Amino acid sequence: MPRRNRNSATSAETFTIWTSFTDLMSNAFMIITLLLLFFVAKSSTETSDDPISKPKDSKPTIISLPADKYSFKSGSAVLPQNLQDDISQKGEDGVILRTIEENIAELEKSDKQVDVIEVIGHTDGEEVGSLKCDNQRGGNLDKKLENVSRGDQSVAILCPGSNADLGLMRALAVVKELQKAQKQKESGSFKQLQFRAYSSAQLLLPNDQGFAEKNRDPDPKRRRIEIRFAQIGEYVTPGK
Incomplete structure (x- = not known):
């Protein structure tokens, strides 16, 4: 071995x-x-x-159109020319319309549906006073508002009897301009939207600071149009 x-x-x-x-x-x-x-x-x-750019708990943007940029004539709801142009100019989307569409797209990417554009008119606390409209004194919204909302008459015929009237008139004027731009769209989310016009009059301060104190002095910082995004919910009557 x-x-x-x-x-x-x-x-x-x-x-x-x-x-x-x-x-x-x-x-x-x-x-x-x-x-x-x-x-x-x-x-x-x-x-x-x-993604960080589109967190699920992100809040929709509130688009503010301040008086120092978009100044209406006193007591009037006729849109200033630069506001018209910033919605739609010669058939092209203006900066306001583009901002609305960008926000809708971002919300849809985070699974949040937008059905309605809410336009809210805000004023300061200065009294409107007694304005002459259609050879009469005082507001005429009770008689003319439906015709303007349907497009049968121009917003220029409206005359406010209060700041609440004035805020609604200006919000409606913006809505009518947005609807005009909507008709030019062939497709897309903006094409399907509904619109609502509201007035907060002199009641609410900018940037959601709450109810305003009584102040009858002119204050351009409080005069503004706000554009908000909303859904159509289900109508429920409590107790039924």
């Missing part, structure tokens, strides 16, 4: 241990790599579903 070389046995044992160690390290490396790939893929999926 041939004599076994001790050095050969030691080398074989060393080789076997080293091979086992490298196999173990290789397997560990593969496991770590797979885990890293899993976490990277998961992180990528979460980022694409909920």
Whole structure:
């Protein structure tokens, strides 16, 4: 029987241990790599579903049209020319219309539906006074408002009897201009929208600061048009 070389046995044992160690390290490396790939893929999926630019809890923009940029004549709801141009100019979208459409697109990407554009007219607390309209004194919205809303007559025929009237008149004037731009659209979300005109008169301060204190001084900072985005909800009568 041939004599076994001790050095050969030691080398074989060393080789076997080293091979086992490298196999173990290789397997560990593969496991770590797979885990890293899993976490990277998961992180990528979460980022694409909920990107920072469109968080699910984001609030819709409130578009403010201040008096220092869009100044109506006293007691009038006829749109200033720059306000008309910023909605739609020669059939092209103006900056206001583009801002509305961009906000609708962002809300839709975060699964929030927009059905209605609400336009709210705000005034300061200065009294409207007694204006002469159609050879009579006092407001005429009770007689003329429906005709203007349907487009049968111009908003220029309206005369306010109060700040509440004036805020509504100006909001309606903006709505009519938006509707005019809507008719030029062939498709898209803006084409499907409904519009609402409201008045807050002198009641609410800018930037949702709450109800205003009594102040009859002229204050252009409070005169503004706000454009808000809303959904059509279900009508419910309490108790039924």
